[in-house]
Amino acid sequence: MAKESEGSSVAVDLIDFLNASPTAFHAVDEAKKRLRSAGYEQVSEREDWKLEAGKKYFFTRNHSTIVAFAIGKKYVTGNGFHVIGAHTDSPCLKLKPVSKVSKGEYLEVGIQTYGGGLWHTWFDRDLTVAGRMIINEGKDGCVSYSHRLVRIGEPIMRIPTLAIHLDRDVNDGFKVNTQSHLLPVLATSIKAELNKVVSDNVPVESGNSVDGKKSNENQKHHSLLLQLLADEVGCQPYDICDFELQACDTQPSIIAGATKEFIYSGRLDNLCMSFCSLKALIDATSSESSLAEETGVRMVALFDHEEVGSNSAQGAGSPVMLDALSRITSSFSSEFKLLEKAIQKSFIVSADMAHALHPNYMDRHEDNHQPKLHGGLVIKNNANQRYATNAVTSFIFREIANKHSLPIQDFVVRNDMACGSTIGPILASGTGIRTVDVGAPQLSMHSIREMCAIDDVKHSYKHFKAFFQEFSHLDAKITVDI
Numbered sequence: 001m002a003k004e005s006e007g008s009s010v011a012v013d014l015i016d017f018l019n020a021s022p023t024a025f026h027a028v029d030e031a032k033k034r035l036r037s038a039g040y041e042q043v044s045e046r047e048d049w050k051l052e053a054g055k056k057y058f059f060t061r062n063h064s065t066i067v068a069f070a071i072g073k074k075y076v077t078g079n080g081f082h083v084i085g086a087h088t089d090s091p092c093l094k095l096k097p098v099s100k101v102s103k104g105e106y107l108e109v110g111i112q113t114y115g116g117g118l119w120h121t122w123f124d125r126d127l128t129v130a131g132r133m134i135i136n137e138g139k140d141g142c143v144s145y146s147h148r149l150v151r152i153g154e155p156i157m158r159i160p161t162l163a164i165h166l167d168r169d170v171n172d173g174f175k176v177n178t179q180s181h182l183l184p185v186l187a188t189s190i191k192a193e194l195n196k197v198v199s200d201n202v203p204v205e206s207g208n209s210v211d212g213k214k215s216n217e218n219q220k221h222h223s224l225l226l227q228l229l230a231d232e233v234g235c236q237p238y239d240i241c242d243f244e245l246q247a248c249d250t251q252p253s254i255i256a257g258a259t260k261e262f263i264y265s266g267r268l269d270n271l272c273m274s275f276c277s278l279k280a281l282i283d284a285t286s287s288e289s290s291l292a293e294e295t296g297v298r299m300v301a302l303f304d305h306e307e308v309g310s311n312s313a314q315g316a317g318s319p320v321m322l323d324a325l326s327r328i329t330s331s332f333s334s335e336f337k338l339l340e341k342a343i344q345k346s347f348i349v350s351a352d353m354a355h356a357l358h359p360n361y362m363d364r365h366e367d368n369h370q371p372k373l374h375g376g377l378v379i380k381n382n383a384n385q386r387y388a389t390n391a392v393t394s395f396i397f398r399e400i401a402n403k404h405s406l407p408i409q410d411f412v413v414r415n416d417m418a419c420g421s422t423i424g425p426i427l428a429s430g431t432g433i434r435t436v437d438v439g440a441p442q443l444s445m446h447s448i449r450e451m452c453a454i455d456d457v458k459h460s461y462k463h464f465k466a467f468f469q470e471f472s473h474l475d476a477k478i479t480v481d482i
């Protein structure tokens, strides 16, 4: 029973993490809170770092990527980094720079698609908006701006499907035109008019100033939406200078299924792996003695923009990982070439959700590679390097599972189907670090509502924790390049 309750308590904790994280910004915020309360100290990339062996730190970039690390008490410069990487973003609908759309007496919200979502799943859901805003907080002529996260709790909009009576062939194949069919309805214009707050409601970035306040001219967003956002953060609509917002599902993540074995939730790809790696790092560095014998640096890096190729200032394609390794290495010694040595001693686990076998589409899986729910982490292979795994990296990762009697499975895509990819090959090629691609199995990947199994959350957490605790010891036994 003890084992079972441990499994469900990790899953319950994941549910809390998911419910706190409607966007990548919120996921980073939640990660920050957890790291702080576990004794991790925030450092800024804009400042000099004074790091000490045996201590724990984190930094964020763009507030959508976060890197946390704990330095072993026996760490010396040139020793390796033991990293688990995952991503904070998920496919979603992001508001356009001008989101105000009025059609047929309805107020709609203009959106652009982000990543490769299953867009048909966004219809008929109770939606809201969340993201970040730049707020003018200047007083008495002093200019000051704050960066604030925002989330409206209530369902405020919906993308209605078209009735079957108006599209009799829809069940033969539902095709979504993402420009014209995917606009959430915010209100009817008549009710919006009646609801109008008498104020200088305002354009985000509209510019024109009237008596020190911005005017209604060229308004880019519905004033109804701006008022809701302003109410949420406790400012005036004209104080909202700019924002990055996205549509989100309001239905909370839950543990469900006839035997309560599943998690139903949005963003499991990849907040599930983000959570498991973060929790593993926190728990593998929590006690006084946990870093006493550690010679390396234990690290978790959660990146934004994986779903769109990772090429941004804070994505896995950016220098963020190398910057972190180089700054940690050089803060202990300025000796030349120690980073290159450290890189060859390092290891990355690229953790991103995997495809479980779907009972209704069995033919979409390769016969010998059919990951099952509850089957543990999936090691992903691809000869063409869509995944970074090789025999050495998969052996090391599998060995950790064997030692702890954790289940593990293999995945390779069918030769007649295209293969997905992850941050694994991007980090491996960008840094030269040995990498294994793994992930917990799930169904409905990229749907607004996905599902996975609670046992796999427990297996992933334990596997990652054991990786942090044992990698240094295990790696010392394997030599390839001599």
Ligand SMILES: [Zn+2]
Pocket: 087, 269, 270, 306, 352, 353
């Ligand atoms: Zn993913």
